[in-house]
Amino acid sequence: RGQAKVYNDWAAQGSEYKIWDWDNCLEAFKAVEKNSRKEPNEKFKKFHGFNGLLHVEDSQNGVYEIESGLIDAAKNFGIPYNDDFNGERQNGFTAKDGRRCSLAESYLKDALKKVELHPDPKYDSxxxxxxxxxxxxxxxxxxxxxxxxxxxxxxxxxxxxxxxxxxxxxxxxxxxxxxxxxxxxxxxxxxxxxxxxxxxxxxxxxxxxxxxxxxxxLLDHPGCAIVAKSTPNAIHDWSNGCEIGIIHKANVEGKIPCKDDFFNESPDIQIIAATYHDGFLDPAIELYKKKYNKFDGLIMVPLLNIPSSVGYLELNSNNPFEQPKIYFNFYERPDDLYRMISSLKLCQIGINDEFGQWCTNGKDMNDEDWEKFITSKTSSLHSxxxxxxxxxxxxxxxxxxxxxxxxxxxxxxxxxxxxxxxxxxxxxxxxxxxxxxxxxxxxxxxxxx
Ligand SMILES: Cc1cc2nc3c(=O)[nH]c(=O)nc-3n(C[C@H](O)[C@H](O)[C@H](O)COP(=O)(O)OP(=O)(O)OC[C@H]3O[C@@H](n4cnc5c(N)ncnc54)[C@H](O)[C@@H]3O)c2cc1C
Structure with missing residues (x-):
């Protein structure tokens, strides 16, 4: 969901936009959510819905040992623990498990069943x-x-x-x-x-x-992945869902963020950490493996959650089957670049003790090296x-x-x-x-x- 402030910014565009302020958005977030947490406390209930169609569940299986190590590293660094990014505040770190699924899978299919089985008489007209x-x-x-x-x-x-x-x-x-x-x-x-x-x-x-x-x-959360090799057999299975998000305030000068930054109420970075296993056949991961030989490891991806740079897209032709030309303009604003550099440095030192072996980059990179790395490796998921x-x-x-x-x-x-x-x-x-x-x-x- 992100922070309430963004939705209040949506609403600040005029009096009629009030329907998009945080209180109204929270009502809608709760209406769509089907949270399966057992025995939720009152604070949790304030932010979550239980009767919608969008399935949300807590970790069932815990996390890999390797990721527990990462959690310990985060704790040692002074990053606060947060077991609910969709609650009152977003800063901190947490872990989740389970399979991800699309809205078509988790919402639309159930919604269609619902209208077929129980058409709402209120809307007969x-x-x-x-x-x-x-x-x-x-x-x-x-x-x-x-x-x-x-x-x-x-x-x-x-x-x-x-x-x-x-x-x-x-x-x-x-x-x-x-x-x-x-x-x-x-x-x-x-x-x-x-x-x-x-x-x-x-x-x-x-x-x-x-x-x-x-x-x-055109807005997005640019993400840049670094990959670390783990000790052999540390990871037994690929898990599509298991990941750890560390949300923190990045340092706009490219320096490693300090402890105070982690308690900042407007965190702007989300770090995803996912394990991958030698046997997993994902084409993107295969690329890494071909280049760096086969290994088990951990991939860490900081995402800029509040980027300054803005892109655009335009028609390439009037052929409806030809995709438009897309200009993301990631890192056009230098503060975005430096926030990404500071986040990658944090990932690097955070798991340095755990792994020690970097695959996508060396340990002694200066900011210029990071810039080259980042601008050639950024991906986007949230257009x-x-x-x-x-x-x-x-x-x-x-x-x-x-x-x-x-x-x-x-x-x-x-x-x-x-x-x-x-x-x-x-x-x-x-x-x-x-x-x-x-x-x-x-x-x-x-x-x-
Ligand atoms: C790889 C990836 C991973 C992601 N992971 C996450 C995640 O973990 N958590 C999260 O919150 N968000 C995630 N997102 C983002 C999330 O999926 C999107 O924000 C969300 O799906 C946007 O919904 P939408 O309805 O706007 O667009 P879409 O979900 O893209 O739906 C648009 C639909 O329109 C169809 N369509 C497009 N053009 C036409 C046409 N001309 N005719 C007919 N149909 C058409 C498309 O096929 C598609 O089904 C991810 C996105 C990607 C790409």
């Missing part, structure tokens, strides 16, 4: 909620507009490619089109439909229906922000109710609407946004029909 038709392998090409009302940009359906042919699907009377293609593809679909920056659209021969900064404000929810005068693409400016019947509901990136992982915030959006959709329907 909305028609048959049970008529949910999920089409797999259907690639949306663009939005279909009502050509009789050209000036109003009324969305009436989508054009999509499925089973070798282009098909069209139209909304029910009084319905709306809701885009949820994610932070890369929702902006792409909007641009292919004539909503976006004039210059980029025109250079790709797309008629501009509404000029908006679609694709700008968002490219269909920004903000007033139109503040580079917004959708309003506080997630409706696209200058259009009718068109909403965007996914991570692309985040105006500022949450300072934690983005999956739960996306589910939170979707829950709130479902309320807004029903409210708007009831108000206007």
């Amino acid at each position: 909305l028609g048959k909620v049970v008529a949910v038709d999920v089409k797999s392998f259907a690639h949306v090409i663009n939005i279909i507009w009502d050509e009789k009302n050209k000036k109003e940009n009324i969305a009436i359906g989508v054009r999509y490619f499925c089973n070798g042919t282009v098909r069209e699907s139209f909304i029910a009377p009084k319905g709306e089109v809701i885009l949820c293609g994610g932070a890369i593809n929702s902006p792409q679909i909007l641009m292919l439909s004539g909503i976006g920056p004039k210059e980029n659209l025109e250079s790709n021969n797309i008629k501009v229906r509404k000029e908006l900064p679609v694709g700008r404000n 968002c922000g490219t269909v920004k929810m903000a007033p139109e005068s503040q580079e917004g693409v959708v309003n506080h109710r997630l409706q696209v400016y200058g259009t009718k019947n068109l909403r965007v509901v996914d991570a692309s609407i985040f105006p500022y990136i949450p300072s934690g992982n983005t999956n739960a915030p996306t589910a939170m946004v979707a829950w709130r959006a479902s309320r807004l959709i029903v409210e708007d329907y009831m108000r206007t029909h």
Whole structure:
């Protein structure tokens, strides 16, 4: 989830944005969560939900010995323990286990079962909620507009490619089109439909229906991995889920953070530590193994949770199957680079005693070496922000109710609407946004029909 401050920043964009302040977001986070902690105390209950569809569970199996060593190293360093990053504060470290799964797996399947088995009579006037038709392998090409009302940009359906042919699907009377293609593809679909920056659209021969900064404000948590070799047979199995997050305040001068930093109430770095085992067949890890021979080890990945640099994306062509050009602009701002350097140094000394053998980098790197290493090894997992929810005068693409400016019947509901990136992982915030959006959709329907 990240810190409350980010959501309060979302809400500070205008009085009507209050529905996105921390209290309202917390209500939505709790509504989607199905936390399985046994005997939760009152403080825990304040921050967690137990009747939603998004499964959240505590570690069942404990952590590897090798990771306990890492926890000890963190303790020795003075980093506070925190058994709930989604609670009151985020700084500290913790461990978790279990399998990760997508929202499709943990939420959508159960949600579909729920509407089929128990259609809500309250919404009878909305028609048959049970008529949910999920089409797999259907690639949306663009939005279909009502050509009789050209000036109003009324969305009436989508054009999509499925089973070798282009098909069209139209909304029910009084319905709306809701885009949820994610932070890369929702902006792409909007641009292919004539909503976006004039210059980029025109250079790709797309008629501009509404000029908006679609694709700008590309935000992410850049992450950079270092790998350490463990003693033979220290790790018996690969575990996809087992990892330790150490959230701390980075040092913007590239120095190793001091003890006080770890208690800072606005921690800006999350460090993921995952074990890997010689027998594990992940293509990315295979690369490391080919290069550095086979070994068991530990991979540590600091993520900048509150980066300063901002990227953008734009259409590469008007071909809906060609991905847009993406410019992350990671480390464009020097404070980001130095925060990453300080975090990697922390990882290095944190596990130095445990392992001693570094595989991806030497021990005696200066800041210039770190810069080269970081800029060539950064990856991203949490893209968002490219269909920004903000007033139109503040580079917004959708309003506080997630409706696209200058259009009718068109909403965007996914991570692309985040105006500022949450300072934690983005999956739960996306589910939170979707829950709130479902309320807004029903409210708007009831108000206007
Ligand atoms: C490798 C990886 C690991 C991650 N790990 C974590 C994690 O551990 N914890 C966490 O909190 N977050 C994690 N995230 C981030 C999290 O998955 C995303 O923030 C979240 O899924 C965003 O949801 P979304 O609905 O915006 O987009 P998505 O989940 O990307 O959903 C968009 C959907 O739209 C579909 N789509 C796109 N274009 C079209 C089109 N033209 N036609 C039809 N369908 C289309 C896509 O196939 C996709 O199913 C991870 C992300 C990645 C990539």
